[in-house]
Amino acid sequence: MDLQLSTNLLLITSFVFAFMLNAFFKWFSSKKQSSTAATKLPQSPSALPLIGHLHLIGKVLPVSFQSLARKHGPLMEIRLGASKCVVVSSSSVAREIFKDQELNFSSRPEFGSAEYFKYRGSRFVLAQYGDYWRFMKKLCMTKLLAVPQLEKFADIREEEKLKLVESVAKCCGEGVHCDLSSLFVSYTNNIICRMAMSTRCSGTDNEAEEIRKLVKTCLELAGKVSVGDVLGPLKVLDFSGNGKKLVAVMEKYDLLVEKIMKEREAMGMKKEDTSAAAMQWAMGELINNPQAFNKLREEINTIVGSKRLVKESDVPNLPYLRAVLRETLRLHPSAPLIIRECAADCQVNGCLIKSKTRVLVNVYAIMRDPELWNEAEQFIPERFLESSQEKIGEHQMEFKGQNFRYLPFGSGRRGCPGASLAMNVMHAGVGSLVQRFDWKCVDGEKVDLSQGSGFAAEMARPLVCNPVDCFNTF
Structure with missing residues (x-):
């Protein structure tokens, strides 16, 4: 037994040493080649052997990449252990990626968790660009997210908005704190469930809460397993055990969704947790900016009055409400890093980008670029009003990324194919909560707007506040 253990330890040690030696020579060789190559390559910060630039990266990736880009330019190569990518941090380079060479950058790469993903090969969001992805997008748009379909579900969204307000009013009546983070997740998930499956997720068996926990756990584990890319070939050993945990959680999720699908004879469901995160940021920014909060409430009271809540049909007449959500998404995009993969060798910003290179477009940095935005770090909804001197342009307001x-x-x-739905949900939800309730922070005078490290760029801490009912709608 001792001999077998010693042999195993020797094999593992040899394997690790060989891997480290190989990685070092690759690093040394790449440095030598890049210094003599005739073709210009993206700039890169000084890297360390084996770990690359890991020592320069904090827990919030977009912020770390933003800081590095200020020193090393709008197109830079970053190496995290054995994983390498190119980071884009300017609007001009983003235009090359998204417009001038769009077809070459229309696929998304797989990450360290791919081998543990149960639905690998049948997914939509991370599918390679091609016939399958085009078919899935067409199906998604025609059956769920097309304008006529969204109009059919307007009553559903209105009912769920009223339930959201009722939940907050209940907290007021009972004198307890209101966890807006949790309420927003339930609000958006129930809308999607009813659109896709004609039923709310929050039934008597508490399926909504179970689904929420499983999805959250999947995202957390997927992020941890993706760190396996840093280890290169060693990731197959799954030292942390997170790979096995991810498989187990996805099995549970699959069984639950399969049960719901069979009961409702539906084809599937789509989560909108990213919209929930955006609404948290909007409410947090408004609570921290009383002048903007009061200006929005005044607009709503003038246009809508106080005898009913804001409806989606009111939104075209509420320019400041639209501006608040646009400014929120500028400062707190739900997808701060847009991930692409280069299909073939090409030139971007005068640099060679090789095929299969992972490209991360840091929209967080672009939408906070002081050369593009006045007072870029400040929450100023007025910049999105027609009277603004910031001359944003009509395409800016359409969310089509042009x-x-x-x-x-x-x-x-x-x-994102669900942009229109997301905006409908957010406008009605945020508008109603501002219209009806005053808000006070539980701890201190302001909401903690520290950014978390999740995929959806959520708040580091849940948004928990004390609501004060201003009028009785019901």
């Missing part, structure tokens, strides 16, 4: 300094939903054929 003005490349404003990309909250991506751009081109791989842009």
Whole structure:
């Protein structure tokens, strides 16, 4: 037994040493080649052997990449252990990726968790660009997200908005804190469930809460397993055990969704947690900016009055409400890093980008670029009003990503297909909560707007506040 253990330890040690030696020679060789190559390559910060640039990266990737880009330019190569990518941090380079060479950058790469993903090969969001992806997008748009379909579900969204307000009013009546983070997730998930399956997720068996926990766990584990890319070949050993945990959680999720699908004879479901995160940021910014909060409430009271809540049909007449959501998405995009993969060797910003290179477009940095935005770090909804001197342009307001300094939903054929639905849900939800309730922070005078490290760029801490009912709608 001792001999077998010693042999195993020797094999593992040899394997690790060989891997480290190989990685070192690759690093040394690449440095030598890049210094003598005739073709210009993207700039790169000074890297360390084996770990690359890991020592320069904090827990919030978009912020770390933004800081590095200020020193090393709008197109830079970053190496995290054995994983390498190119980071884009300017609107001009983003235009090259999303418009000038869109077809070459229409696919998305796989990451370290891909081998543990149960639905590998049948997914939509991370599918390679081709016939399958085009078919899935057409199906998604025609059956769920087309304008006529969205109009059919307007009553559903209105009912769920009322339930959201009722939940907050209940907190007021009971004198307890209100966890807006949780309420927003339930609000958006129930809308999607009813659109896709004609039923709310929150039934008597508490399926909504179970689904929410499983999805959250999947995202957390997928992020941890993706770090396996840093280890290169060693990731197959799954030292942390997160790979096995991810498989187990996805099995549970699959069984639950399969049960719901069979009960409702539906084809599937789509989660909108990213919209929930955006609404949290909007409410947090408004609570921290009383002047903007009061200006929005005054607009709503003038146009809508106080005898009913804001409806989606009111939104075209509420320019400041629209501006608030646009400014929120500028500062807190739900997808701060847009991921692409280069299909063939090409030139971007005068640099060679090789095929299969992972490209991360840091829209977080682009939409906070002081050369593109006045007072870029400040929450100023007025910049999105027609009277603004910031001359944003009409395409800026359409969320289609054709003005490349404003990309909250991506751009081109791989842009977010659910942008219109997300905006409908957010406008009605945020508008109603501002219209009806005053809000006070539980701890301190302001909401903690620290950014978390999740895929959807959520707040680091849940948004928990004390609501004060201003009028009785019911």
